[in-house]
Amino acid sequence: MLKKTIEQAFNEQMNKELASAYIYAAMAADFAVKNYNGFSRWMTAQAREEMAHAQKFYEFLLERGGRPLYDTLEKPQKSWDSVRAAFEHALRHEQFITKSIDELVNLARKEDDKAAEIFLQWFVTEQVEEEDSVETVLAKFELAGEDKRGLYLLDKELGSRE
Numbered sequence: 001m002l003k004k005t006i007e008q009a010f011n012e013q014m015n016k017e018l019a020s021a022y023i024y025a026a027m028a029a030d031f032a033v034k035n036y037n038g039f040s041r042w043m044t045a046q047a048r049e050e051m052a053h054a055q056k057f058y059e060f061l062l063e064r065g066g067r068p069l070y071d072t073l074e075k076p077q078k079s080w081d082s083v084r085a086a087f088e089h090a091l092r093h094e095q096f097i098t099k100s101i102d103e104l105v106n107l108a109r110k111e112d113d114k115a116a117e118i119f120l121q122w123f124v125t126e127q128v129e130e131e132d133s134v135e136t137v138l139a140k141f142e143l144a145g146e147d148k149r150g151l152y153l154l155d156k157e158l159g160s161r162e
């Protein structure tokens, strides 16, 4: 039996994952119109991952007899001043999501919902990777620099993401 508190919190997280996808898709579009096709491809892959995260919550809710509810998503920012500014935004956003997942773990423990707690373990680990992958890109800006040549090289490198 799924408690209402867990059902509501998991729905909120499902929508946060969808909102993440929305933000990253908007970044991908902004990069694409600025001819940064590699950065765009990387962010498109990121947006798809967020959709998959949302789907995990959707399936868990259904399996536990809950009701997935799709909410209104906030309109994402349209453009970013620089590629680096977008990645800095992405890092802040991932840190916000990590905090949100941590709070869900606390709630699952409080409600003594073992299945929810175990389900969330995957996300705890995933958030470590998510923050690390954005931090790695930001570190590359330090190395390659943000002049045209540096951006060109980074765009090429990030474009190889599957």
Ligand SMILES: [Fe+2]
Pocket: 017, 020, 049, 050, 053, 097
């Ligand atoms: Fe996510």
Ligand SMILES: [Fe+2]
Pocket: 020, 050, 094, 097, 130
């Ligand atoms: Fe993420």
